[in-house]
Amino acid sequence: MIPPSSYLINISLGLPYHKVRITTHLLLNFLLVPNHNTVMATIKVYGSTYSTAAMRVFAALYEKDIEFEFVPVDMRAGEHKKEPIISLNPFGQIPAFEDGDLKLFESRAITQYIAHEYFDKGTQLVIRDSKKMAILSVWTEVEGQKFDPAASKLTWELGIKPLLGMPTDSAVVEEYEAKLAAVLDVYEARLAQSKYLGGDSFTLADLHHLPTINYLMGTQSKKLFESRPHVSAWVADITARPAWNKVIAMRS
Numbered sequence: 001m002i003p004p005s006s007y008l009i010n011i012s013l014g015l016p017y018h019k020v021r022i023t024t025h026l027l028l029n030f031l032l033v034p035n036h037n038t039v040m041a042t043i044k045v046y047g048s049t050y051s052t053a054a055m056r057v058f059a060a061l062y063e064k065d066i067e068f069e070f071v072p073v074d075m076r077a078g079e080h081k082k083e084p085i086i087s088l089n090p091f092g093q094i095p096a097f098e099d100g101d102l103k104l105f106e107s108r109a110i111t112q113y114i115a116h117e118y119f120d121k122g123t124q125l126v127i128r129d130s131k132k133m134a135i136l137s138v139w140t141e142v143e144g145q146k147f148d149p150a151a152s153k154l155t156w157e158l159g160i161k162p163l164l165g166m167p168t169d170s171a172v173v174e175e176y177e178a179k180l181a182a183v184l185d186v187y188e189a190r191l192a193q194s195k196y197l198g199g200d201s202f203t204l205a206d207l208h209h210l211p212t213i214n215y216l217m218g219t220q221s222k223k224l225f226e227s228r229p230h231v232s233a234w235v236a237d238i239t240a241r242p243a244w245n246k247v248i249a250m251r252s
Contacts, residue, residue: 043068046085047095048075049250050163052155052211053107054095058250059207060111062243064122070250108144111204123243125204136198139190139205143197147187150180151212159215173221181224184231191230195237206238213239214248 043061045068047054061068073079073094081092088096089105097104099117104110115125127133153176157168190197198205213235216222225235238244 042098042100044071044098045069045095046071046073046088046097048073049247050160051075051094052152052215053093055211055214055247056107056208057095057097057110057114058247059210059244060114060125060204062246063125063207063241064114064118066114066118066121108140108204108208111207115204123202125202125207127199127203132199136203136205139197140208142183142186143205143208146183147180147209148212150176150183151209151216154180154219154221155212155215158219158221177221177224180221184224184228187234188228188230191234196234202238202241206234210238210244210247214244 043066045054045057045061047057047070049055049058049072058070073085075094079085080089080094085094085096086092088098088103091105093105095105095107095110097110097113099113102113104113111125119126119128127136154173157173157176161168187197194200196202196206213225217225217235217239226232
């Protein structure tokens with residue numbers, strides 16, 4: 001005999017009596033079995049709102065419209081060399097990242113995971129077409145291997161050292177501004193042909209630049225960007241994105 005509760009359930013759904021047993025079974029499964037497509041594990045990012053690497057991860061999460069828990073790490077107090085960070089990143093650096101039982105470090109690896117795992121949410125930061133993705137990958141490599149070494153050195157000298165009350169080394173600035181200028185000449189040519197580095201849409205290839213550009217646009221090195229019209233337009237575009245503004249707002 002079918003339990004009355006099952007019968008009432010199907011009456012409320014307007015289903016025939018002979019479908020009671022099947023429908024009740026499916027309904028109970030729906031109620032009792034977790035739906036992994038809708039239940040999202042809590043994401044945690046350990047870092048600092050002034051860390052260029054952590055800011056890269058924040059930007060990807062905001063572009064994807066994904067909720068996350070920010071766990072501040074006081075680097076001046078050496079917290080990045082202590083637990084729990086040292087267990088999450090054996091090099092004792094930030095950011096560290098958790099998505100359920102997945103633990104990651106290295107900001108660009110984290111943004112790649114976010115872009116692929118949450119492909120259908122928010123901004124599509126990668127491309128499924130293999131040839132277009134290959135072009136995108138070229139420019140993410142260029143950022144990491146050509147742009148970032150010079151930009152990060154200038155960020156340290158002109159952006160971070162003043163915050164720490166340390167003197168800037170003008171010789172280092174001169175050397176690395178020349179190196180960055182050479183990279184931006186290549187960018188100027190690329191951006192004359194394409195709205196964004198990786199193609200026609202904003203992707204990780206652009207996003208990865210945001211933290212260092214943000215620092216450098218507040219220093220003398222901004223002239224390197226502003227003197228190149230296509231680079232300047234690109235910088236204005238990507239730094240005006242709502243997701244990036246949310247990253248900056250995290251400092252307040």
